[in-house]
Amino acid sequence: MNVAFFLVPKKNIVFFKESATMRQALERMEYHSYTAVPLIDDEGKYVGTITEGDLLWKLKNTPGLTFQNTEDIVLSEVERHVQNLPVTIDAQIEDLISRAVVQNFVPVVDDQQIFIGIVRRREMIEYCSKLLIERKGTINEKHNN
Template identity: 90%
Template sequence: MNVAFFLIPKKDIIYLKENATMRQALERMEYHSYTAVPLINSAGKYVGTITEGDLLWKLKNTPGLTFQNTEDIFLSEVEQHVQNLPVTIDAQIEDLISRAVVQNFVPVVDDQQIFIGIVRRREIIEYCSKLLLVARNPSDA
């Protein structure tokens, strides 16, 4: 089974460009109740994942930075403390499982590293759960 089966395309998810501001990220994450969002550059390439923790650390460690002036800080200036490694569209389920252990979602890129979507941990767990059920009860398949 390959990644394409689980892919949620870019058009159906929330992501941010690295030239977005901290304030835009905070507001979007709050509105959608997300704790992490994929980050892409102007060419559409995946460049990382911005997390609530990254934003909080930037706020804490930048003298004079308040919520009101987070609109002056670009996401490219915010250090990413977690590296959500992407997979390519031709990756297999095993590649997803190993990443989903430590990531809520797995970013998916094409051969040119262009961001094309994500696979959520939930879909991976549901797939594995179905496999376990079939293994226990082959007659239910």
């Protein structure tokens, strides 16, 4: 099944531009209870994922940095420790299953690398669950005949 079927469009999710401040990211991630958010450049291209761990490490490893002055740090200055590789819109859902083990979401880009949305882990698990239930039903039918 094509990824497009599972896509949560960009307009329906939280993402940040690299020019957003660390404080903006911290506040929005706290508000939405997110641990990771897609990051795009000014052209709309996916450049990575910013995590709460990245923000905490920046806070810990920057002398004199406090929550109050995180508004002076843009996200492009924050080192990212997690690499959520994107897939293109024509990828198959089966190609994403192994990523669901370590990623909450998989970023989706078009053929120009423009970020268009995500596929959440939840949808991937629901898809696998449905396949397992269907398979179990098929096996039970064969045993009963």
